[in-house]
Amino acid sequence: MMLPQDEARLKFCPLLKTSDDKFRMCQGTQCMMWRYKDTAQAGAGDVGYCGLAGKPAAG
Ligand code: SF4
Incomplete structure (x- = not known):
């Protein structure tokens, strides 16, 4: 999931x-x-995205 960090900060x-x-x-x-x-x-x-699971396939 690609998203700005201000939106990422609302995800667990x-x-x-x-x-x-x-x-x-x-x-x-x-x-x-x-x-x-x-x-x-x-x-x-x-x-951007969390790199834990690798780069998202699309986005
Ligand atoms: S590991 Fe991933 S989800 Fe957790 S704080 Fe870091 S970037 Fe965010």
């Missing part, structure tokens, strides 16, 4: 949990796994 991260075992939200560019669709367009509103 499959890795991050709170101390009481609840999922936390995506951290966007604060996370080493965040990838931009186009590295030449790496601004706050530019689309």
Whole structure:
């Protein structure tokens, strides 16, 4: 799923949990796994994805 990081921050991260075992939200560019669709367009509103599952097939 390609989306801007402000939208990604509203999605749950499959890795991050709170101390009481609840999922936390995506951290966007604060996370080493965040990838931009186009590295030449790496601004706050530019689309990207979580690199955990590889690059999305379409988008
Ligand atoms: S980019 Fe990082 S914080 Fe966001 S969902 Fe992926 S692993 Fe979690």
